[in-house]
Amino acid sequence: MSFSFFRFGVAAAFLLATLGAAHADNITVAYEDGGKYFTEDDIPTFQIDEDGTVDWPTYSGFRRYHSECHVCHGPEGEGSSYAPALKKSAIEMDYYAFVDVVVNGRKKVDASHNSVMPAFGDNPNVMCYLNDIYVYLKARGMDAVARGRPRKKEPKSDQIREEENACLGF
Amino acid sequence: MRKILLGAAAALLASTGMSMANDSVMSGTKNPNGWVIQTGDYANTRHSTLSQINRDNVGDLQVAWSFSTGVLRGHEGSPLVVGDTMYVHTPFPNIVYALDLNNYGAIKWKYEPKQDPDVIPVMCCDTVNRGLAFANGMVFLHQADTTVVALDAKSGQVRWSVVNGDPSKGETNTATVLPVKDKVIVGISGGEFGVQSHVTAYNIETGERVWRAYSMGPDDQILMDPKKTTHLGKPVGKDSGLNTWEGDQWKIGGGATWGWYSYDPDADLFYYGTGNPSTWNPAQRPGDNRWSMTIMARDPDDGMAKWVYQMTPHDEWDYDGINEMILTDQEIDGKMRKLLTHFDRNGFGYTLDRITGELLVAEKYDPAVNWATHVEMDKSSDQYGRPQVVSKYSTEQNGEDVNTTGVCPAALGTKDQQPAAYSPRTELFYVPTNHVCMDYEPFRVSYTAGQPYVGATLSMYPAPNSHGGMGNFIAWDGKKGEIVWSIPEQFSVWSGALSTDGDVVFYGTLEGFLKAVDAKTGEELYKFKTPSGIIGNVMTYAHDGKQYVAVLSGVGGWAGIGLAAGLTNPNDGLGAVGGYAALSNYTALGGQLTVFKLPD
Numbered sequence: 001m002s003f004s005f006f007r008f009g010v011a012a013a014f015l016l017a018t019l020g021a022a023h024a025d026n027i028t029v030a031y032e033d034g035g036k037y038f039t040e041d042d043i044p045t046f047q048i049d050e051d052g053t054v055d056w057p058t059y060s061g062f063r064r065y066h067s068e069c070h071v072c073h074g075p076e077g078e079g080s081s082y083a084p085a086l087k088k089s090a091i092e093m094d095y096y097a098f099v100d101v102v103v104n105g106r107k108k109v110d111a112s113h114n115s116v117m118p119a120f121g122d123n124p125n126v127m128c129y130l131n132d133i134y135v136y137l138k139a140r141g142m143d144a145v146a147r148g149r150p151r152k153k154e155p156k157s158d159q160i161r162e163e164e165n166a167c168l169g170f
Numbered sequence: 171m172r173k174i175l176l177g178a179a180a181a182l183l184a185s186t187g188m189s190m191a192n193d194s195v196m197s198g199t200k201n202p203n204g205w206v207i208q209t210g211d212y213a214n215t216r217h218s219t220l221s222q223i224n225r226d227n228v229g230d231l232q233v234a235w236s237f238s239t240g241v242l243r244g245h246e247g248s249p250l251v252v253g254d255t256m257y258v259h260t261p262f263p264n265i266v267y268a269l270d271l272n273n274y275g276a277i278k279w280k281y282e283p284k285q286d287p288d289v290i291p292v293m294c295c296d297t298v299n300r301g302l303a304f305a306n307g308m309v310f311l312h313q314a315d316t317t318v319v320a321l322d323a324k325s326g327q328v329r330w331s332v333v334n335g336d337p338s339k340g341e342t343n344t345a346t347v348l349p350v351k352d353k354v355i356v357g358i359s360g361g362e363f364g365v366q367s368h369v370t371a372y373n374i375e376t377g378e379r380v381w382r383a384y385s386m387g388p389d390d391q392i393l394m395d396p397k398k399t400t401h402l403g404k405p406v407g408k409d410s411g412l413n414t415w416e417g418d419q420w421k422i423g424g425g426a427t428w429g430w431y432s433y434d435p436d437a438d439l440f441y442y443g444t445g446n447p448s449t450w451n452p453a454q455r456p457g458d459n460r461w462s463m464t465i466m467a468r469d470p471d472d473g474m475a476k477w478v479y480q481m482t483p484h485d486e487w488d489y490d491g492i493n494e495m496i497l498t499d500q501e502i503d504g505k506m507r508k509l510l511t512h513f514d515r516n517g518f519g520y521t522l523d524r525i526t527g528e529l530l531v532a533e534k535y536d537p538a539v540n541w542a543t544h545v546e547m548d549k550s551s552d553q554y555g556r557p558q559v560v561s562k563y564s565t566e567q568n569g570e571d572v573n574t575t576g577v578c579p580a581a582l583g584t585k586d587q588q589p590a591a592y593s594p595r596t597e598l599f600y601v602p603t604n605h606v607c608m609d610y611e612p613f614r615v616s617y618t619a620g621q622p623y624v625g626a627t628l629s630m631y632p633a634p635n636s637h638g639g640m641g642n643f644i645a646w647d648g649k650k651g652e653i654v655w656s657i658p659e660q661f662s663v664w665s666g667a668l669s670t671d672g673d674v675v676f677y678g679t680l681e682g683f684l685k686a687v688d689a690k691t692g693e694e695l696y697k698f699k700t701p702s703g704i705i706g707n708v709m710t711y712a713h714d715g716k717q718y719v720a721v722l723s724g725v726g727g728w729a730g731i732g733l734a735a736g737l738t739n740p741n742d743g744l745g746a747v748g749g750y751a752a753l754s755n756y757t758a759l760g761g762q763l764t765v766f767k768l769p770d
Contacts, residue, residue, distance in 0.1 A: 062627070063611065063613065063627040064627075066627040066628055066629065067613070067615075067624045067625065067626060067627050068622060068624065070628070071362075071622075071624075071728075071731065072291070072731065073731075074731055074732065075629065075630070075732065075737065078736075079754075080730060080731035080732075081244070081296075081725055081726050081730030081731060081753075081754070081759055082243075082296050082726065082730065082731050083731075105291070107287055109287040109290075112242070113242075114241075114242075114243065114262050114263065114287065114290055114297060115290075116287050116288065116290040116291045117291065118291035118292070120621070122618060122621070123618050123621040123622070124616050124618065125615045125616060125618075125621070125622075125623075125624075125625075126621075148629060149573065149609065149629060168616060169616075
């Protein structure tokens with residue numbers, strides 16, 4: 001398996017984590033890097049124009065969420081009879097905690113629960129798009145994008161395309 | 171009356187030296203007081219000859235007793251009744267309770283398997299289980315982790331157990347089993363994990379594996395004879411499960427077998443359907459992808475296929491073909507025919523000759539169905555038996571990374587596993603349906619063993635320009651291929667139907683109502699709101715001369731996930747957001763059995 005998300009995804013995340021000091025504002029865009037947007041603390045975030053145009057990662061996150069997470073967490077991060085509403089989790093949880101649950105999974109199994117979040121750490125279809133899914137859910141949680149498919153999107157940048165191919169090993 | 175019937179059954183059992191599940195199941199299903207397999211009978215009719223509860227008095231139904239299963243997840247399937255005992259199963263962890271009908275369901279014994287919780291998230295869409303089967307004094311459970319267990323019906327002791335699959339590769343189970351002859355036949359789930367799916371027979375007394383038939387692969391794996399096994403009357407030919415795939419794609423080909431199984435003892439054939447080819451991105455698997463999406467007729471002794479019919483070659487919409495095959499004997503053009511009727515996820519109701527596999531009827535059982543204009547019925551056409559796909563709705567023709575909009579039905583199908591019933595009195599099928607459409611965008615995915623292998627983004631919404639609800643409960647004439655009446659429902663109807671000689675048809679709703687309607691007209695005669703949404707199947711039995719109707723509630727399954735927050739139509743624009751009902755406003759989790767009776 002030749003995908004290398006560990007290089008630019010998770011490893012980067014944990015590296016960043018060590019920089020410490022969570023900034024209060026987890027939403028506002030501080031800078032752009034090749035079509036991707038970040039907060040002052042280098043946390044991925046969404047960028048939505050007044051006319052509703054969403055950044056590419058948010059759009060990509062919509063697609064990947066509904067391919068990989070929807071079957072348990074329900075449409076558009078709304079939650080289901082089976083798993084929590086991730087549009088809330090993405091706001092309430094720290095980015096690193098969010099990533100950690102997706103990479104390693106989490107279990108709540110006792111007399112009254114049989115709740116298991118699978119580990120996606122070795123699944124390139126999730127890991128290569130985890131930041132996209134995260135920013136999409138954050139945008140949902142802030143009501144910055146409505147339910148349904150975002151209508152207008154920024155084009156996919158060359159940088160994003162290159163990183164995607166490198167991650168998937170194509 | 172009841173004593174005599176039971177006595178006869180016992181005599182029958184005793185007289186057959188060899189233990190044939192057939193005898194046990196057939197005597198059990200002929201005795202209307204019990205309910206010994208999930209489908210009611212081998213023919214999967216879900217029809218009972220009990221008539222104490224009937225059209226005139228069903229409005230007086232009341233709750234006799236109820237039982238909490240102690241499990242929260244989606245409760246599919248139904249209890250069984252054998253003599254004085256009711257057997258109730260639960261979703262994961264797959265507890266089995268034996269309840270005493272002489273004592274308001276007091277617990278005679280309880281069996282709770284130990285299963286690795288890692289199996290939970292591998293089961294796509296909730297941890298449902300569609301129930302137990304009884305034969306030869308044993309209760310058969312097929313657990314989530316694919317362990318098949320034979321329990322002594324009296325004591326709950328394990329007689330044998332065998333492991334059918336490997337959850338770490340994505341193989342799990344949600345289905346019931348089919349006890350037939352000296353075997354127990356079982357299927358497997360994992361279509362969304364790229365499992366090369368199969369059907370397997372185990373010896374009913376020992377659990378020893380007898381044969382296994384894959385859905386795709388070389389002829390010796392799919393148990394087809396290139397010359398003798400037929401598809402629409404013609405031999406399937408050599409390597410049919412290989413040459414309709416590109417390269418090694420068949421090894422992760424899907425075609426899961428998690429639906430219902432029926433059996434015709436005269437023809438000595440059993441019938442089931444196979445699921446979608448994986449992935450959901452059709453561009454990644456060129457070819458017809460045989461034998462996914464196929465109705466199979468096999469010999470229970472050696473598993474060899476007699477005939478097959480692929481309904482949706484090269485699936486582009488996740489229209490799993492696993493729904494039940496209902497066997498009826500009906501007159502067509504003055505001749506008695508042995509028929510098989512199947513309501514497919516793809517929205518077509520098929521009627522075939524179950525002996526030869528000849529296709530007789532293929533008509534839409536929801537007028538909303540639009541992905542194909544029709545199924546070609548002209549035998550001389552090279553398209554014979556194939557759905558005629560509308561280009562606009564073809565996710566293959568529109569290509570990867572293109573969102574195909576307005577496809578009806580949605581991936582959950584015009585009907586999912588929730589089984590229909592058939593009444594020989596009205597010659598009508600009673601079908602719980604979904605009335606939901608979708609947008610579908612396929613894209614490239616890579617395969618990792620044990621990880622989901624999906625490759626499409628879906629959004630679903632109630633069928634446009636209709637009643638706004640997400641379901642219908644319909645009566646269907648299988649000979650003509652016509653809807654006779656249709657009851658609109660706010661949510662998909664995800665509960666298996668029951669019909670009776672009382673000319674009443676029962677079904678449950680996702681809000682939690684048990685409903686009884688007139689078998690002839692569909693007129694509503696009774697409803698009662700149970701504690702949670704119903705995705706279980708309604709069953710009936712008699713005890714001490716009194717008829718009861720029972721159903722499991724406990725919302726969940728794909729319905730609980732997809733509909734909990736309500737659906738939105740992305741094409742309706744922002745104004746419509748939140749315009750559709752959210753199931754979570756009507757019901758919450760919780761497994762409970764509710765048993766109904768007429769007032770004493």
